[in-house]
Amino acid sequence: MKLNFPLLALALCSAAPVLADAPEILDVAIEKQGMDWQVSVTIRHPDSGWDHYADGWEVIDAKGKRLGYRELMHPHVDEQPFTRSLRNVMVPDGMREIYVRAHCSDGSWTAEPVAVAVPF
Numbered sequence: 001m002k003l004n005f006p007l008l009a010l011a012l013c014s015a016a017p018v019l020a021d022a023p024e025i026l027d028v029a030i031e032k033q034g035m036d037w038q039v040s041v042t043i044r045h046p047d048s049g050w051d052h053y054a055d056g057w058e059v060i061d062a063k064g065k066r067l068g069y070r071e072l073m074h075p076h077v078d079e080q081p082f083t084r085s086l087r088n089v090m091v092p093d094g095m096r097e098i099y100v101r102a103h104c105s106d107g108s109w110t111a112e113p114v115a116v117a118v119p120f
Contacts, residue, residue: 021046022109023054023102026081028116030091030098037118039068043102044081053077057102059089060113067091067098089104091118 012046027042045054059068068089078081091098099113 001011009024022111023057023104025057025084025100025102025114028100028114030116030118032119033087036087037091038085038087039089039098039100039116040068041100041102042081042083042085045076045082045102045104047075047077049075049077051105053105054102055105057084057100059086059093060062060099061095061100062097062099096120 009116023043023045025041026044027040029040031038031040039059041057043054043057047053054072056069056071058066058070060066068086070084070086072084098116098118100108100116101113103109
């Protein structure tokens with residue numbers, strides 16, 4: 001039996017799982033509202049439907065402590081990029097920087113959190 005190596009390689013490549021793109025944070029805005037803060041995050045992600053979409057983002061401090069979490073309740077297939085806000089984020093007095101990272105329904109987080117200066 002003679003094997004056709006280019007055809008075999010193509011078959012193996014097409015059978016391999018496709019790795020999904022991580023959510024990309026394009027912009028973060030932070031605004032003081034009374035004693036708390038509002039954080040608005042713009043994300044781009046190739047949402048394909050309920051099986052794969054950006055499903056949330058979080059605000060953390062430098063040590064990784066969660067300061068707030070925004071759950072995204074549905075795919076944004078036809079709305080890319082999109083911006084969502086989270087109110088009542090408690091940023092401790094004196095903290096000069098927060099970090100934001102996005103989550104995908106496949107269980108992955110953005111590789112590196114985005115650093116955001118806290119205005120004072």
